[in-house]
Amino acid sequence: MSAAPAFEFGPVTEADFAELVALRIDVMRESLERLGRFDPATATERFRSTFRPAGTRRIRVGGEAAGCVGYWAEGDAMRIEHFYLAKQFQRLGLGAAVLRRLFDEAPSQVTRFRVAALRESDSNRFYERHGFVKAAESEWDIEYERPNLPPIKGGCLCGAVRYEARPTHREGYYCHCRMCQLAFGNTRAAFINLRKDEVRWTAGAPTFYASSKFARRGFCGHCGSPLSFEYLVSERMDLSIGSLDDPAAITPISHFAVESRIANWHGDDGLPGQRIDEHVKLTERWQEAYGSDVSPGVDAVRKG
Numbered sequence: 487m488s489a490a491p492a493f494e495f496g497p498v499t500e501a502d503f504a505e506l507v508a509l510r511i512d513v514m515r516e517s518l519e520r521l522g523r524f525d526p527a528t529a530t531e532r533f534r535s536t537f538r539p540a541g542t543r544r545i546r547v548g549g550e551a552a553g554c555v556g557y558w559a560e561g562d563a564m565r566i567e568h569f570y571l572a573k574q575f576q577r578l579g580l581g582a583a584v585l586r587r588l589f590d591e592a593p594s595q596v597t598r599f600r601v602a603a604l605r606e607s608d609s610n611r612f613y614e615r616h617g618f619v620k621a622a623e624s625e626w627d628i629e630y631e632r633p634n635l636p637p638i639k640g641g642c643l644c645g646a647v648r649y650e651a652r653p654t655h656r657e658g659y660y661c662h663c664r665m666c667q668l669a670f671g672n673t674r675a676a677f678i679n680l681r682k683d684e685v686r687w688t689a690g691a692p693t694f695y696a697s698s699k700f701a702r703r704g705f706c707g708h709c710g711s712p713l714s715f716e717y718l719v720s721e722r723m724d725l726s727i728g729s730l731d732d733p734a735a736i737t738p739i740s741h742f743a744v745e746s747r748i749a750n751w752h753g754d755d756g757l758p759g760q761r762i763d764e765h766v767k768l769t770e771r772w773q774e775a776y777g778s779d780v781s782p783g784v785d786a787v788r789k790g
């Protein structure tokens with residue numbers, strides 16, 4: 487994905503009301519019409535009753551007005567409100583970049599973020615993709631919350647490659663597949679799974695090895711530390727637990743590819759396990775790439 491356009495926040499005053507309400511109506515019109523509820527007068531009134539210029543920021547890209555977002559404290563949470571991007575600034579990754587900046591700004595005592603989305607609007611999917619989960623529902627809106635967890639950081643042995651990530655959880659898993667054993671030179675691998683757009687490479691960049699036709703593994707091209715694993719088509723990826731600055735912050739909750747677990751190296755710890763052939767989607771990926779009679783693993787890849 488290409489980088490989101492650079493943006494800056496600017497102030498909003500009472501004088502901006504007419505312009506911002508026009509933006510709101512333009513952005514929400516389609517979703518409101520879908521609900522059979524498009525009415526400019528009501529949209530204006532609703533904005534009037536919740537518009538807080540002091541807590542609202544203008545979003546500017548290259549000096550151009552790209553949108554606005556409200557952001558203020560609500561008890562121990564931060565409320566995101568009236569987050570609108572003009573149509574020509576949508577689908578560029580700008581929304582995700584603005585959210586990330588807001589998350590970064592939150593004081594550490596903030597426990598969560600809150601936002602409401604109009605039912606059936608595209609913004610539901612947007613917030614869900616960014617770790618918000620449904621907390622309440624009203625007639626027209628769905629209320630979402632996302633925990634405020636500090637970013638996790640990590641990098642390779644030599645320090646050339648560094649990353650920062652904002653997963654909304656602290657759970658990891660072990661992979662015992664032969665490919666991970668070989669890629670890590672170890673008896674198993676440990677990962678945290680998270681969304682690709684929650685990860686930022688902050689120094690250097692990983693070198694990638696295409697470990698199969700549909701996956702790649704990131705490592706430091708200088709010192710060789712294994713850093714990441716991802717399916718090319720997936721929105722999610724893994725980071726290696728050992729590359730984290732604080733691996734103990736993540737708790738292992740399960741095992742994967744237990745058919746190749748090396749038993750004398752890892753006794754049963756009571757966590758649930760899954761075999762590769764129990765993972766339907768993954769089995770399908772292997773079959774699509776290597777044929778329906780494939781036996782997933784190293785040999786299939788080497789045969790090509």
Ligand SMILES: [Zn+2]
Pocket residue numbers: 642643644645646647706707708709710711
């Ligand atoms: Zn390195």
Ligand SMILES: [Zn+2]
Pocket residue numbers: 661662663664665666667675743
């Ligand atoms: Zn594996």
